[in-house]
Amino acid sequence: LELGERLHKQGIMASVGHSDATTAQVYEAFGRGFHSVTHLYSGCSVLHRNGPHREGGVVEAAFLIDEMDVEVIADGVHLPPDFLRLIYKIKGPEHIALITDSIRAGAADVPEGTVVYDDKEGRRPICIKGGVAVMPDGKNFAGSIATTSRLVRTMVQRAGVELTAAVRMAALTPARMLGMDAEIGSIAVGKRADLLLLDSGLQVQGVIRDGKQVIDNRLN
Numbered sequence: 001l002e003l004g005e006r007l008h009k010q011g012i013m014a015s016v017g018h019s020d021a022t023t024a025q026v027y028e029a030f031g032r033g034f035h036s037v038t039h040l041y042s043g044c045s046v047l048h049r050n051g052p053h054r055e056g057g058v059v060e061a062a063f064l065i066d067e068m069d070v071e072v073i074a075d076g077v078h079l080p081p082d083f084l085r086l087i088y089k090i091k092g093p094e095h096i097a098l099i100t101d102s103i104r105a106g107a108a109d110v111p112e113g114t115v116v117y118d119d120k121e122g123r124r125p126i127c128i129k130g131g132v133a134v135m136p137d138g139k140n141f142a143g144s145i146a147t148t149s150r151l152v153r154t155m156v157q158r159a160g161v162e163l164t165a166a167v168r169m170a171a172l173t174p175a176r177m178l179g180m181d182a183e184i185g186s187i188a189v190g191k192r193a194d195l196l197l198l199d200s201g202l203q204v205q206g207v208i209r210d211g212k213q214v215i216d217n218r219l220n
Contacts, residue, residue, distance in 0.1 A: 004033030018043040023056030036069040037062045039101055063090045069177050071099045075146035076154040077132040084159040093165040097174040098151040103133055103143035153202045
């Protein structure tokens with residue numbers, strides 16, 4: 001908690017992540033600098049029993065604290081569409097940041113079934129299966145291989161979210177969470193001319209960076 005306060009005073013974002021905290025503990029953490037939750041539902045405590053009593057976790061606190069921002073791995077695998085709709089219904093685009101949580105194999109066009117390594121030393125093998133990275137035994141995810149454009153497509157095409165809201169969650173909300181929304185995140189005079197060009201299927205057709213166009217279809 002002291003770390004959260006110190007980071008907040010220095011303008012550094014502190015996030016609750018990979019945590020077994022109770023709802024009450026998250027309430028306290030929010031008041032002391034922790035204003036977001038890292039990849040909601042993934043590595044987050046949820047409703048559980050404490051003896052005969054029921055006790056909420058990180059997820060319930062994130063839903064109950066209106067101002068709490070949440071990150072969501074919207075690759076369509078980590079969370080099913082129903083969960084994406086639930087999070088969107090409760091938090092709205094103003095408090096959701098779409099994140100890839102991608103590992104080294106992300107955007108690398110790795111064929112299905114390929115074994116890759118999550119470290120440069122080649123000691124941690126993982127498998128690409130079903131559009132996601134899984135542990136060798138197949139019992140747990142080992143990370144995402146998604147690009148950000150895939151997150152937007154998932155929210156629009158599978159979760160039924162309006163395109164403008166999906167784009168906001170991928171651009172403006174993350175920028176605001178990082179304190180950079182005066183510079184990036186939306187199209188406005190004075191902001192960076194960093195843009196993506198999408199076709200009707202929401203596939204990336206080009207990138208404009210600092211006002212200069214770069215074409216690279218590998219970015220989907």
